[in-house]
Amino acid sequence: MSRLFKASIIENIQLVKNHYLITLHPLEKIKKPKPGNFFMVAVDHNLYPLLRRPISIHRWLNGDFQLLYRVAGKGTSILSRKKPGDILEILGPLGNGFPLKINSAHIILVAGGLGVAPMFALAELLKKRNPALYYGARTKKELLRIDELNALGLDPIIATDDGSSGEKGNIVNVLKRHIARHLSSISDNMLFACGPEPMLKALSLLAEKHGLQGYMALEQHMACGLGTCLGCVVKTTKGYRRVCKEGPVFPIEEIVW
Amino acid sequence: MADKKSINLTVMIGKLKLKNPVMTASGTFGYGDEYAEFIDLNRLGAIVVKGLSLKPKEGNPPPRIVETPSGMLNAIGLQNIGINNFIRNKLPFLRTVKTPVIVNFFGDSIAEYVRAAEKLSEADGVHALEMNISCPNKQAGWSIFGTDPHVTSKVVSAVRKATEKTLIVKLSPNVTDIGLMARVAEDAGADAVSLINTLTGMAIDIKTRRPRLANIIGGLSGPAVKPVAVRMVWQCYQAVRIPVIGMGGIVSPEDAIEFILAGASAVAVGTGNFIRPDITMDVLNGITAFMKTEGIKSINDIKGGVQC
Numbered sequence: 001m002s003r004l005f006k007a008s009i010i011e012n013i014q015l016v017k018n019h020y021l022i023t024l025h026p027l028e029k030i031k032k033p034k035p036g037n038f039f040m041v042a043v044d045h046n047l048y049p050l051l052r053r054p055i056s057i058h059r060w061l062n063g064d065f066q067l068l069y070r071v072a073g074k075g076t077s078i079l080s081r082k083k084p085g086d087i088l089e090i091l092g093p094l095g096n097g098f099p100l101k102i103n104s105a106h107i108i109l110v111a112g113g114l115g116v117a118p119m120f121a122l123a124e125l126l127k128k129r130n131p132a133l134y135y136g137a138r139t140k141k142e143l144l145r146i147d148e149l150n151a152l153g154l155d156p157i158i159a160t161d162d163g164s165s166g167e168k169g170n171i172v173n174v175l176k177r178h179i180a181r182h183l184s185s186i187s188d189n190m191l192f193a194c195g196p197e198p199m200l201k202a203l204s205l206l207a208e209k210h211g212l213q214g215y216m217a218l219e220q221h222m223a224c225g226l227g228t229c230l231g232c233v234v235k236t237t238k239g240y241r242r243v244c245k246e247g248p249v250f251p252i253e254e255i256v257w
Numbered sequence: 258m259a260d261k262k263s264i265n266l267t268v269m270i271g272k273l274k275l276k277n278p279v280m281t282a283s284g285t286f287g288y289g290d291e292y293a294e295f296i297d298l299n300r301l302g303a304i305v306v307k308g309l310s311l312k313p314k315e316g317n318p319p320p321r322i323v324e325t326p327s328g329m330l331n332a333i334g335l336q337n338i339g340i341n342n343f344i345r346n347k348l349p350f351l352r353t354v355k356t357p358v359i360v361n362f363f364g365d366s367i368a369e370y371v372r373a374a375e376k377l378s379e380a381d382g383v384h385a386l387e388m389n390i391s392c393p394n395k396q397a398g399w400s401i402f403g404t405d406p407h408v409t410s411k412v413v414s415a416v417r418k419a420t421e422k423t424l425i426v427k428l429s430p431n432v433t434d435i436g437l438m439a440r441v442a443e444d445a446g447a448d449a450v451s452l453i454n455t456l457t458g459m460a461i462d463i464k465t466r467r468p469r470l471a472n473i474i475g476g477l478s479g480p481a482v483k484p485v486a487v488r489m490v491w492q493c494y495q496a497v498r499i500p501v502i503g504m505g506g507i508v509s510p511e512d513a514i515e516f517i518l519a520g521a522s523a524v525a526v527g528t529g530n531f532i533r534p535d536i537t538m539d540v541l542n543g544i545t546a547f548m549k550t551e552g553i554k555s556i557n558d559i560k561g562g563v564q565c
Contacts, residue, residue: 004295004534042532047327047480047508050532091534221322223329224531228287228307230333231322240316240336 001031003093009086010064012079016141018071019114020080024088025064033057034097035121036217036249039067040225041079042089049075052091054222056118056194056248068117068144094225095248098122098215104190107131108214110203111156112171112195116144118217119194123154133157136171136199140164172202179210186210191252193217200255207252216255217248264548265555268302268522270500271423271448273357273385275302275523278556279513279541282504282527283308283361283387283427284333288347289354295534298354300541302523306347308361308389311373313339323460323469328481328506329528330458332472335363335392340376348382357384359425365395367415374419385423388416391431391454403429403454406441417446425502428452428493430482435489436496443497450493451502451525453486479528480506487519494520494561508536510543520561 007024014020033039040052053075059066071080082088098118109131111119116135123133135156137143143165149156158166159174167174179186191214193203200216207214220232220243227245234243235256241247266277280303286292289304298304316336323330338346340362351358360383364370370388377383390403390412402408413426426442428435430453439450455476460469468474486505493501503521507513508529516524529536544556553559 002295049324050327050329050479050528051324052532089533221320221324223322223331223528224285224534226287226291226534228285228291229322229331229531230307230316230336231331233316233319233321233336235318240319 001029003031004089004091005030006087007090009082009084009088011084012082014080015144019068019142019144020071021058021066021068022079022082023061023064023066024090026090027087029063031093033060033065033093034100035125036097036118037093037095038225038248039090039092040094040222041067043075043078043082049073049078051075051223052225053079054225054244056217057093057121058117059121059124068114068120070114091225095244096246098192098217098249100125102126102129102190104188104213106189108134108175108189108191110134110171110175110191110193110195110199112136112193112199113138113142114144115193115195115199115217117194119192120145120149122192123149124152127152127154134159134171134175136160136195138162170199170202172199172206175203176206179206186212190214201257204252204255204257212252214252215249216252218243218250218255219248263554264545265557266545268500268556270303270425270502270523271385273303273423275357277302277541277544278517278521278523279537279544280359280502280523280525281305281530281537282525283389285527285530288343288351289358290347290350292530292534296538298356301356301537303357303359303384304351304354305359305361305387305525306343306351307337308335308363309337309340309343309373309377310335310363310365311340311369311376313337313342318471320469320471323475325458325460325477326481328477328479330460330470330475330477331455332470332475334472340373344380348380352382358382359385359387361387361389361427363389363392365393367396367412370412371415371419374416378420378422383422385425386416386420387425387427387451388413389427389454391427391429401429401431403438404432406437409438410441410445413442413445413447423448425449425451427454429454430485430489431457436492439493439497439501443499447499449500449502449522450497451504452493453482453489453505456482456485478506480508482506483512487515490516490521491519491563507540508532510540510547513540513544514547514559517556517560518563520563522557522560
């Protein structure tokens with residue numbers, strides 16, 4: 001099972017403006033990814049863009065898999081125009097993934113924007129544990145995969161910046177209120193999160209304040225995905241650590257903002 | 258047509274005999290182990306490991322890389338695990354590979370270069386040294402060693418006295434006359450020169466109006482730099498008698514052959530390893546295929562063969 005493989009596109013659909021869901025069929029057997037793992041996708045054989053796009057696993061479908069991505073530049077724009085039957089060259093699964101041995105009684109998942117991609121994968125795996133899922137987006141339209149989350153029995157607690165769905169405002173504030181009201185024994189909770197930096201930063205402060213344990217998946221510009229270029233580091237209490245190798249999932253208390 | 262058996266790919270770099278001219282460029286191949294999953298390391302001409310210093314270095318704050326048209330800028334800041342750690346934890350694996358290991362190293366003073374060279378020369382499994390001179394000199398207001406011919410001469414001479422191993426000097430392309438720098442390195446005792454290191458560059462985010470690298474300035478690599486690198490290899494080939502190792506944007510066998518025609522004895526694949534971890538094998542296989550169809554018996558026959 002090589003981590004360098006080709007996959008044919010089964011489907012590549014636009015969910016809302018600029019947000020796509022791609023379903024891939026690997027042409028050989030690949031290693032099953034863990035939630036929080038990612039793939040480096042070569043969108044083309046041209047030299048511009050040169051590097052692969054790192055995209056986290058969204059859903060594993062018995063050998064096929066799905067990625068959720070946003071068109072943010074030239075690479076993802078090319079990817080969005082790929083058709084069913086087209087072949088992509090992919091490297092992965094890469095990175096450490098979320099730890100799955102969880103001893104605490106309750107699980108809190110927080111997704112911001114496209115951070116729902118890996119949090120969905122984690123939620124699906126942990127659904128029997130009844131995790132509380134908090135999901136924030138800019139607007140109702142950009143809340144992705146709501147029907148699928150509901151189908152899994154995970155009714156997300158929602159907040160949008162413009163109030164078009166759920167509470168108006170930011171999802172961390174919603175969680176903050178819930179913690180103050182409901183969670184008497186905070187140490188019996190484990191927090192997992194992925195989303196934009198300001199959200200993760202605010203969550204880190206909240207976690208620190210309440211002594212809440214947990215993990216976050218981080219993003220960084222990346223070249224190789226294999227740990228050799230040392231380009232994708234983030235600052236941690238242990239020094240600079242590579243998002244592609246020691247990450248992308250880090251214990252909250254180790255991340256230095 | 259030359260058949261596969263009669264094709265001679267071996268090249269000499271100083272005292273070092275390489276089974277073929279395809280090497281890896283320092284800083285793009287880690288310490289080799291990360292790539293063992295994708296290629297047979299035994300098939301490489303040489304493995305050049307990530308640049309080392311006496312003490313481990315933490316490197317620059319992120320963001321450290323940014324993609325640019327057909328290339329990338331990096332400002333890693335020479336992060337490395339340090340020579341002792343390398344000898345203890347990385348060399349044992351590399352000794353199991355039947356490919357020469359070339360250790361890239363640097364210092365922030367001449368004394369540090371010398372100590373690093375001495376230490377590496379004693380280590381079992383280090384076949385040659387490549388000195389990076391594109392780094393800042395503590396004793397000269399952090400100016401770059403390799404952009405001043407006098408400083409280059411001094412530091413290369415000092416390292417030459419400290420090692421018996423094949424010594425390769427990796428030249429900085431951020432100079433006016435690359436041929437002069439190659440001659441200076443040769444006169445100071447280098448067994449070979451390698452080039453190019455990255456070209457300094459910069460990228461700005463026009464919305465935030467901030468540099469896209471935390472370090473502001475970084476080094477440009479990838480196919481975008483290839484024509485500059487080919488030109489410089491050609492100029493160095495004419496300027497010196499010692500072998501020239503060519504690199505800068507090689508992502509195909511055709512790219513590699515272009516460098517050899519410009520005068521490179523061997524070539525190194527750098528940023529290409531980030532695009533496809535098995536790219537070195539494509540380059541090697543493609544060179545062999547090219548020689549077969551062109552009826553070239555020895556790779557040395559086309560070295561410097563550009564007809565101007």
